[in-house]
Amino acid sequence: MAELGAVQVPTGSESVAIANARMARARASFTRARVVLPPLGVLVLIIALWYAGAAMFDAQGRSFVLPYPHLVFEHWFLDPARRLEIFAYTLNTIQVMLIGLAIAIVIGVVWAVLMSQAKWLERSLYPYAVILQCIPILALVPLIGISIGYNTPARIVVTVMISLFPMVSNTLFGLQSAERGQRELFQLQGASRLTRLIKLQFPSALPLIFVGLRNAAGLSVIGAIVGDQFFKRGDPGIGVLIYNYASRLQSADLYAAILTASLLGVVVFLLFGLLGRLAIGRWYDFG
Amino acid sequence: MTITAPPPSTAPGPAPTSTLLDFRDVAMTFPNGTVALHGVDLTVQRGEFVSVVGPSGCGKSTLLRIASGLEAASHGTASVATDRIGYVFQDATLLPWRSVRANVELLAELHKTPKAARAAKAQEAIDLVGLTGFEKSLPKQLSGGMRMRTSLARSLTLDPELFLFDEPFGALDEITRERLNDELLRLFVEKQFAGLFITHSVSEAVYLSTKVIVMSGRPGSIVRAFDVPFPMPRDPDIRFTAEFGELVGEVSHALKEGHR
Numbered sequence: 001m002a003e004l005g006a007v008q009v010p011t012g013s014e015s016v017a018i019a020n021a022r023m024a025r026a027r028a029s030f031t032r033a034r035v036v037l038p039p040l041g042v043l044v045l046i047i048a049l050w051y052a053g054a055a056m057f058d059a060q061g062r063s064f065v066l067p068y069p070h071l072v073f074e075h076w077f078l079d080p081a082r083r084l085e086i087f088a089y090t091l092n093t094i095q096v097m098l099i100g101l102a103i104a105i106v107i108g109v110v111w112a113v114l115m116s117q118a119k120w121l122e123r124s125l126y127p128y129a130v131i132l133q134c135i136p137i138l139a140l141v142p143l144i145g146i147s148i149g150y151n152t153p154a155r156i157v158v159t160v161m162i163s164l165f166p167m168v169s170n171t172l173f174g175l176q177s178a179e180r181g182q183r184e185l186f187q188l189q190g191a192s193r194l195t196r197l198i199k200l201q202f203p204s205a206l207p208l209i210f211v212g213l214r215n216a217a218g219l220s221v222i223g224a225i226v227g228d229q230f231f232k233r234g235d236p237g238i239g240v241l242i243y244n245y246a247s248r249l250q251s252a253d254l255y256a257a258i259l260t261a262s263l264l265g266v267v268v269f270l271l272f273g274l275l276g277r278l279a280i281g282r283w284y285d286f287g
Numbered sequence: 288m289t290i291t292a293p294p295p296s297t298a299p300g301p302a303p304t305s306t307l308l309d310f311r312d313v314a315m316t317f318p319n320g321t322v323a324l325h326g327v328d329l330t331v332q333r334g335e336f337v338s339v340v341g342p343s344g345c346g347k348s349t350l351l352r353i354a355s356g357l358e359a360a361s362h363g364t365a366s367v368a369t370d371r372i373g374y375v376f377q378d379a380t381l382l383p384w385r386s387v388r389a390n391v392e393l394l395a396e397l398h399k400t401p402k403a404a405r406a407a408k409a410q411e412a413i414d415l416v417g418l419t420g421f422e423k424s425l426p427k428q429l430s431g432g433m434r435m436r437t438s439l440a441r442s443l444t445l446d447p448e449l450f451l452f453d454e455p456f457g458a459l460d461e462i463t464r465e466r467l468n469d470e471l472l473r474l475f476v477e478k479q480f481a482g483l484f485i486t487h488s489v490s491e492a493v494y495l496s497t498k499v500i501v502m503s504g505r506p507g508s509i510v511r512a513f514d515v516p517f518p519m520p521r522d523p524d525i526r527f528t529a530e531f532g533e534l535v536g537e538v539s540h541a542l543k544e545g546h547r
Contacts, residue, residue: 179378179380181376181377181378181380182380182382184357184374184376185374185376185380185393186397187357188355188356188357188372188374189394189397189398190397191397195397199393199396199397200382203382203384204382206384280384282384282425283383283384283425283426283427284383284384
């Protein structure tokens with residue numbers, strides 16, 4: 001920020017300072033443009049390709065494969081009934097996602113705290129966290145169905161199972177991330193295990209906990225939508241809507257629903273990133 | 288290893304020559320068979336500042352870890368006659384989420400000192416190390432030297448009678464290091480603690496200390512001890528005198544001999 005420095009230092013020549021300030025501003029807006037323009041350019045390119053593809057399928061008489069972008073946006077925003085339908089189903093998804101995520105956070109943190117207390121506990125419990133992550137969720141679907149039914153609880157179980165691992169592993173590594181010197185500092189004062197956990201390990205773990213939380217939140221959206229595909233009873237979410245639109249070949253609606261689901265994923269990712277920055281950005285550079 | 292409890296203080300002001308640290312024939316063999324220390328006899332009295340120089344891996348740090356109670360000697364006795372031990376680590380080991388003030392308050396907090404008392408104690412220590420005005424800064428906003436000052440202030444809140452330093456200024460640049468050496472000497476003269484200081488730098492050792500101990504390579508044992516005759520408080524310009532240079536030369540020679 002050399003330019004700003006030049007502005008703040010009172011120089012003999014006022015006009016030089018003003019010129020510097022103007023240049024600094026110009027440079028700042030140029031930098032901003034360099035950040036914003038490239039992805040915008042790609043977006044334009046994607047939409048152009050979309051139009052080209054839509055025109056191609058339209059010419060083949062199979063426009064349902066790829067409807068024109070403006071049609072999708074019309075269905076998405078301009079048709080009040082569609083809008084309401086997509087909105088209501090999305091709310092159900094968000095509900096399942098948040099409940100599942102909350103459960104995953106609690107189980108994940110407790111599991112990790114337990115493992116951080118003793119090496120033998122970590123050795124005993126960590127393999128199961130890895131196994132949990134490796135189980136193909138599809139293999140469990142019938143089991144979940146016959147044991148707890150095809151309703152919201154089943155969708156929540158899928159969400160928890162998918163989003164649990166990043167919470168467990170990140171929290172565990174976070175709790176172990178305090179430096180040796182810091183641990184010995186506490187040890188020298190005869191601090192208890194609990195004091196060390198609360199005043200050292202847990203704050204040290206926060207950066208990684210928030211990384212885990214952001215990943216888990218992203219996965220919980222996937223979990224909730226995957227859950228919809230298999231457990232359709234009760235008040236299912238956007239996953240069912242996507243399935244229904246597809247089976248009825250309502251392709252513009254289908255695309256609108258898919259875009260909504262994607263947007264949900266992006267918003268959740270950004271929101272939990274922001275949450276991390278708000279919580280610990282003061283002392284940690286949270287990406 | 289035994290750590291003797293401090294005697295109940297009846298008279299105000301302890302005797303000026305009391306022995307605070309007493310190592311007798313201390314040896315350290317780690318479970319993996321590494322012999323880190325061998326036959327170390329060492330005392331540190333109140334009013335003494337003892338530096339230990341030696342090649343890397345000679346067990347200098349192990350000496351401190353035994354003195355602080357972080358490790359137990361595998362042979363011999365290591366007695367410490369106080370429970371007010373300051374320990375300054377190689378890194379500042381600050382907690383990055385805590386401000387300077389909160390970091391300095393940490394030890395008193397761990398000892399469950401009431402809030403007002405520990406705030407006063409922390410402010411006093413912050414003023415002592417010259418960090419007044421930076422109480423609310425976070426570690427990431429500080430330079431390496433200021434972080435070390437914070438770390439020093441944190442230990443000072445314990446009113447240490449025995450102060451252990453594990454190469455605290457090794458990572459700092461020359462100028463910062465010399466400034467902190469001067470600050471440390473000032474604190475030593477003011478607070479009259481007993482110091483045990485580990486360093487790689489012979490001139491730092493000579494400048495700070497009343498006694499310099501040279502250790503041999505692994506297994507570390509004491510090769511020679513030098514008394515440093517220069518009076519306290521010490522004039523920074525002493526570093527440029529012939530006597531100082533001569534002593535640094537002698538210590539360096541002893542270090543080389545011991546290394547062979």
